[in-house]
Amino acid sequence: MNPAAMGLLLFVSLTLFTFSVTRRFLPLFVMQPDNRLDNKRERAISVLKLFFGQLRFLRPFERVHGIAHVMIFWGAVVVTLSTVQMAGRGFSADFHLPGFGDSRVGLTYVFLKDLFTLSIMAGCTMAFVNRVFFRPARMILSAEALVILNWIFWMMVMDLLYESTLFILVPDHPEAHAAFLGVFGKNILMGMGLTADSPITSQMHAVGCWGHLILGLSFLNYLPYCKQFHEVTSLPSIFMRSLKKKGALTLQDRENEDAIFGVGKIEDFSWKRGLDMYSCAECGRCRANCPAHLTDKPLSPMAVIMDEREHLKKKTNLMCRAALHQVKKEPEKARAVLEEWSGEELVGGVISDETIWACTTCGHCVANCPLMIEHVDNIIDMRRHLVQVESRFPGELKQCFKGFENLSNPWSLASNTRGDWFKGLGVQTPEENPDFEYLFYVGCAGSFDDRYKKVSRALVGLMQKAGVNFACLGNDEMCCGETARRLGNEYLAQHMINFNLEMFDSIGVKKIVTACPHCFNTFKNEYPQFGKTFQVIHHTELIRQLTRKRVFAAGKKFSGKGPVVYHDSCYLGRYNDLYDIPRDIARFIPGVKLLEAERRERTSFCCGAGGGRMWMEEKIGKRINTERFEQLFATGARTIATACPYCMIMLDDAMKEKGMEEEVEIMDLAQMMLRSFED
Ligand code: SF4
Ligand code: SF4
Numbered sequence: 001m002n003p004a005a006m007g008l009l010l011f012v013s014l015t016l017f018t019f020s021v022t023r024r025f026l027p028l029f030v031m032q033p034d035n036r037l038d039n040k041r042e043r044a045i046s047v048l049k050l051f052f053g054q055l056r057f058l059r060p061f062e063r064v065h066g067i068a069h070v071m072i073f074w075g076a077v078v079v080t081l082s083t084v085q086m087a088g089r090g091f092s093a094d095f096h097l098p099g100f101g102d103s104r105v106g107l108t109y110v111f112l113k114d115l116f117t118l119s120i121m122a123g124c125t126m127a128f129v130n131r132v133f134f135r136p137a138r139m140i141l142s143a144e145a146l147v148i149l150n151w152i153f154w155m156m157v158m159d160l161l162y163e164s165t166l167f168i169l170v171p172d173h174p175e176a177h178a179a180f181l182g183v184f185g186k187n188i189l190m191g192m193g194l195t196a197d198s199p200i201t202s203q204m205h206a207v208g209c210w211g212h213l214i215l216g217l218s219f220l221n222y223l224p225y226c227k228q229f230h231e232v233t234s235l236p237s238i239f240m241r242s243l244k245k246k247g248a249l250t251l252q253d254r255e256n257e258d259a260i261f262g263v264g265k266i267e268d269f270s271w272k273r274g275l276d277m278y279s280c281a282e283c284g285r286c287r288a289n290c291p292a293h294l295t296d297k298p299l300s301p302m303a304v305i306m307d308e309r310e311h312l313k314k315k316t317n318l319m320c321r322a323a324l325h326q327v328k329k330e331p332e333k334a335r336a337v338l339e340e341w342s343g344e345e346l347v348g349g350v351i352s353d354e355t356i357w358a359c360t361t362c363g364h365c366v367a368n369c370p371l372m373i374e375h376v377d378n379i380i381d382m383r384r385h386l387v388q389v390e391s392r393f394p395g396e397l398k399q400c401f402k403g404f405e406n407l408s409n410p411w412s413l414a415s416n417t418r419g420d421w422f423k424g425l426g427v428q429t430p431e432e433n434p435d436f437e438y439l440f441y442v443g444c445a446g447s448f449d450d451r452y453k454k455v456s457r458a459l460v461g462l463m464q465k466a467g468v469n470f471a472c473l474g475n476d477e478m479c480c481g482e483t484a485r486r487l488g489n490e491y492l493a494q495h496m497i498n499f500n501l502e503m504f505d506s507i508g509v510k511k512i513v514t515a516c517p518h519c520f521n522t523f524k525n526e527y528p529q530f531g532k533t534f535q536v537i538h539h540t541e542l543i544r545q546l547t548r549k550r551v552f553a554a555g556k557k558f559s560g561k562g563p564v565v566y567h568d569s570c571y572l573g574r575y576n577d578l579y580d581i582p583r584d585i586a587r588f589i590p591g592v593k594l595l596e597a598e599r600r601e602r603t604s605f606c607c608g609a610g611g612g613r614m615w616m617e618e619k620i621g622k623r624i625n626t627e628r629f630e631q632l633f634a635t636g637a638r639t640i641a642t643a644c645p646y647c648m649i650m651l652d653d654a655m656k657e658k659g660m661e662e663e664v665e666i667m668d669l670a671q672m673m674l675r676s677f678e679d
Helices: 004-028 039-052 063-088 104-133 142-167 180-191 198-223 227-239 271-279 300-316 316-327 331-339 351-357 365-367 375-387 395-406 443-448 449-468 483-485 490-507 517-530 539-548 581-590 624-633 644-658 669-678
Strands: 438-441 511-514 535-538 564-566 639-642 665-668
Touching: 004 198, 004 271, 004 316, 063 104, 063 271, 104 142, 104 180, 104 564, 142 180, 142 198, 142 227, 180 581, 227 271, 227 639, 271 316, 271 375, 271 395, 300 375, 300 539, 316 331, 316 539, 351 438, 351 644, 351 669, 365 375, 365 517, 375 490, 395 483, 395 490, 395 564, 438 449, 443 639, 443 644, 449 539, 483 490, 483 517, 511 517, 511 539, 517 535, 535 539, 539 581, 539 669, 564 581, 624 644, 639 644, 639 669, 644 665, 665 669
Parallel strands: 438 511, 511 535, 564 639, 639 665
Antiparallel strands: none
């Protein structure tokens, strides 16, 4: 091989690659700071599990595609070393990496390299066939993806050609003992008449070597301009993934005067969100079960990330210039450069308001993205800008925000009637029972919605039956702030949270039980952001504890309308991993025949109410609650068990809309449990 040509090839391609990568990363310097280097041990474990272990590709969810990815990924890791070795042989024919060569390690590597070359070729073929013939709905058929698969496949073919002809030219080459694939190729070529002396053998050897390297290096240079850039960014992206609790939103800093309220421009995002945009592999796993996307709303979490990435790319020149000022510690100049942008704005332009408001924050996208991209925080950041900076939000929310501000509930119902639901039940307030063990935090729906007031009463009935020492705040209860926070009204939410914290402190709250997964999630995962932790349990956890302690003997046979299906609430399941406990309660009730929906547990389908969607009109596409009701009804169940007020209200509405009240009933698990005793 010609060392000068090899040197030139490497110099040109690596210089161009460095330039392209610098251009991609420089804009991140003008984005907002975000400390992602804490807790390095946990981060390293994430890399082992999620990057090297490829755990999110091996879930039952579309496993064939996942296996193809793992085969290509691991193949690429192993074969890259061989490519480095091959480039070195352009300068010295005997070059090998330290410790390799004809040592035991070297020969083991050669064997593995051949094995993984096969794995890449098989993986590319599987992925190609899957995409073209068996493409799941989540995926898009992009020409780019097919070109990339072919590119990688032919790189492997060239490598094989290089190795097979090497063994013809050097019959006693030490690697021939381990390179089973190369020897197989050599035998085929020799069978076709190639010998060490035929000039075509040397020519094919050169084609294999140069072909592999040119394809490899040109691929490297293509990476920063295509979706495959995740090959560069995914490791740092996963290492610097969010370590905050699953159910918590990012805290908006209200104390810092320079802090930006939400995201209106691409540079308002943190640099990590920018890195995430580059990392998106366009696999579509995030949208596979997105309730908004599947009911034809103008929201696909994948499209949000891709559109943001395209916008970031359009602003690259400007942001690079600004970043250079930033690096020189000239923030004023950097800001002035960014002000020059005259193109489309991010919020309201690249990402429409309808897209931003369509999200139910169900969390499916985040839970399934193999690159750990944080779609929900991304969308909430934009809502925060719309609400707090532009005061622009769907008209229906005006009343809702007003209700929170004045009466601490979204329906604007009189706060001095909040505790009316427990009149005559013998429930005590903290004043009457200062030594309460549990604060039963009822929540807005449990206090004001007629359907869920029944659940509050059922839970009181169960707790009284079991002798639980609890108290309710009644009219002194305030909203927990969850909905205002998810609607982007962070200022209002933090005000409510701080108010509650002071009140909880004053009455000595240590344990909270609630029948609302939204309140539960906020108390458990978000209140600690404000410096306070309580023992928080959901009512299903309390009921299960009581059944385990044999406080409840099994009741009588459940007299429902038919078999039961449990609908997983996103905030109980996906955000807090409570999948088995509600099912255990259903099974505890005699006579319950428990069925399962196809979309359940981790891949459950949202009812459509989360993220404040409960208070917004749903004018586009099919109603999410109708879709979910149909999925549950299709199981053959005639009792739909829930453990969340939003889910109950949404499914109940869907049932009534279909006029199926006679056929189906929607019940909370606490009601089912109590009914089995009452019967
Ligand atoms: S949180 Fe749910 S509704 Fe929102 S984008 Fe993700 S999957 Fe879709
Ligand atoms: S955001 Fe994640 S899940 Fe969605 S397409 Fe990109 S990589 Fe795939």
